[in-house]
Amino acid sequence: MPELPEVEVTRISLAERLAGARVLAARAGKPLRWPLGCQVHSLAGLTVGLLARRGKYLWMPLEGPPARRGGLLWHLGMSGSLALVAGAQREHGSHDHFDLLTTAGMLRLTDPRRFGAVVWSSALDADPARRLLAKLGPEPFDPAVTAARLHAACRARRTSIKAALLSGELVVGAGNIYACEALFVAGIDPRLRCDRLSRVRVERLLAALRLILSRAIELGGTTLRDFRDAHGMAGAFQSEARVYGREGMACARCGSTIRRVVQQQRSTFFCPSCQTR
DNA sequence: CGGGACGCCTGTGAGC
């Protein structure tokens, strides 16, 4: 589910509520992608700081005495979501794999496929957090990301532009939905080799990506099935998708039939007329 | 070294 917009929507819906809250207890359910890396009871007594996002990860600082302080790095995987759970619903279900009971409510990670993770790290720039974030590209809204720099990065890669976007090494944040949608807006064939993109087309792609990601955040993300923000609200971007999931349907812009191809084991949707090589 | 396939895990919908 969660690409950058869904993770950012989650962050926004949680940050103010949790800031300053005290951790009362924690509970781990079935194993997630990586082990937690600390004892659940060692989290009690720490104070939640301001939630931050890096790529599709959330960083939750946990303040306390120097020997105990650190934070939790969260990832929602394919099917994860975070919710502030009301008191009456504290009984956990079979897909609820991590609970953080705080003075501001209970934060619960629900993740049927368990590709997500919650990992303790003593600091964001210490392992294991440092290692997990080490290969991430720059944030798409970072002003330091310019068309010129993105173009230079593109010229060094021979894979398809779709695969390059998904890798998160050019810029982080685009997953399968937003990579497809941004390439549609930019009018670029997803099969085009990264190093063949002209400077002007890279400029259009960067603008399209920023437009799509910011619009998705405004709309509360995309809810295909599971995604909810921390208050249980579904996103609405799915109704603005122009190509993703629309194989065989008419392109809203030109009427051509939307196609699906497979690139690196992932579906890619595109309009064969609007998107060119 | 870059690039692509694999595997992790569970649920769902389509087709027979």
Added chain:
DNA sequence: TGCTCACAGGCGTCCC
């Protein structure tokens, strides 16, 4: 109705 198969929002690891 019940079975099997394809596919699903991510990403670290392995192999060529």
